[in-house]
Amino acid sequence: MKAVCLLSGGLDSATCLAWARQQGFEVYALSFDYGQRHRVELSAATRIAEALGAAAHRTAKIDLRVFGHSALTDDIDVPKGRDEAAMSADIPVTYVPARNTIFLSFALAWAEVLEADAIVIGVNALDYSGYPDCRPEFIEAFQTMANLATKTGVEGRTKVKIHTPLLKLSKADIVRLGAELNVPFGITHSCYDPDLTTGHPCGQCDSCILRARGFREAGVVDPTA
């Protein structure tokens, strides 16, 4: 049983990888060097893939700065110090146009090569309710498309299922699940706007704030804090 697992280097995707291992999958971790300002997450991804026993880890280079238009890939400030009302008021500027569609397409290509029947992605519909490509209807539609799109699918050799183990979990639930699965939290990286020299998290972006709240609510100490 093989699964391609999208691995950003953050808490959520690390928990997904650990979940997939626990489910008995041989896990092929896939990361993207897409021009993100928080490229430091890629070294976290490498360490996590190794620590959690991925069968392989690849990083695809795709430069989404050619389109920009996101605070993660363009010269736009990452919002800081926002409360939850402000975070969920509308789709944030940290949304990267069509990112999950692009990432899942790459995952599908690798899954076809591996004849894997699973793709695992750490989307979450609660904390990021504004991200259109984190919604369950998007994932279902992609899965339908995926099974029409590949040679192995048409020949009936594999049918891809997209697993979203975090879809309905709060950040605190994700921390609890990660703790149960022995995720090495200390080597995960969540910040959108880390210090470029030290790689230290800013503590003020939406991702840092949600992470801190998740750990606090779960009653678990964040070793990176």
Ligand code: ZN
């Ligand atoms: Zn941050």
